[in-house]
Amino acid sequence: MAQLSRERVLRGALAVADAGGIGSLTIRSLAQELGVKPMSVYHHVAGKEEILDGIVDLVFQEIELPSADGDWREEIRRRASSARLVLRRHPWALGLLESRTTPGPATLRHHDAVLGILRGAGFPVRMAAHAYALLDSYVYGFALQEASLPFDGPQNVTEIVEPMAQQAFAEGYPHLVEMATEHVLKPGYDFGDEFDFGLDLILDGLTRRR
Amino acid sequence: MAQLSRERVLRGALAVADAGGIGSLTIRSLAQELGVKPMSVYHHVAGKEEILDGIVDLVFQEIELPSADGDWREEIRRRASSARLVLRRHPWALGLLESRTTPGPATLRHHDAVLGILRGAGFPVRMAAHAYALLDSYVYGFALQEASLPFDGPQNVTEIVEPMAQQAFAEGYPHLVEMATEHVLKPGYDFGDEFDFGLDLILDGLTRRR
């Protein structure tokens, strides 16, 4: 095992969080992952808070940056889709966003690039702020809903939703029952497919208001 | 101090979380709030997980239900605004959403009512699912961004953003600097004002696609 370093500590923390959720990330579990003893970690980071800040920034680093000279709509769409995939890969990152208020360098670079595209596309500053807040709200919120779904993907939907629908029927929630039986339980259903509908609607609205 | 009860335990937990964040909600802090010893709590709830599920459902209970016979657009707007305010009052609830997969009765009632409005407004099942995912994504994501802002309200924006802008300038993030100086630092700025822009855009898009 090579020398420890801040970089290796953060990478290790990311791996532990991905494997077992943020709840499983403890200084001890991280030390084990790294093949060292708990206190060794503290020579490379100041404390657990700094680790959390660090891995959030690592997550932002994974999101594709829009390129400054492409079609704005296509670039924004690409980065939104990328962000959604990244947040699905690291669902614990969403819960962290709420508590971290000191953005890292990758986070800043990311936001600067997105704003750059919008300004370059002709959005005035105020409108760029609107667009930026709207787009990120949508992406974060969608990722949050994906993360809180009781099922993982399109596979095991039936076995999870079927009993829920029965319960909803028994307790008198007709619209939930209808949604389950007429939509969610139909073959081919995948919540992830909802993403493009909303993104298109938002991009259309922004185009119209530009 | 009256008899303890599940209800009082959950209300107490909500109060503790509101006062100091979920991080400050421990069995011991909760017991102190309730004027009892820690282990007494366990006679009314099975464990901390059940407390967390319980207070998330309490939060949903606070969101205004849309009324079934109003104008769908107005009802949906009202419940979205209400949800946003409730989530601003209990920002810790967002972090919990991701981990709780067993919705409580208030949560189910809430979702059933929203779906009911959309179906009543003439949205086909599939389109109601789209609209529902989009609206909730927006509301949750917006609340998440509000919660992660480094400033609390329109008051102390300047003292927080000013140094950030300076740093952004020094590190070469021109669009962040522009956004700060030309928009955020202007008098009257309030991030909360962004909410209506996005909500209107979404409602327009949904109207058009209905």
Place this chain on the structure above:
DNA sequence: AGTGCGCTCGTACTAAGTACGGTCACGGTA
């Protein structure tokens, strides 16, 4: 008075964050 029951609590075990100081390898200097 006796009995059972439900609520409360004292004690204690385990897991986690981390302060403090020790150990040890290495590299530069006299």
Place this chain on the structure above:
DNA sequence: TACCGTGACCGTACTTAGTACGAGCGCACT
């Protein structure tokens, strides 16, 4: 070569948290 400073790693232990276990205690019903 002998010495010593430095940086990385770790052993120990203190504090805070969740919670298992079982004891005490008051009240309702016999």
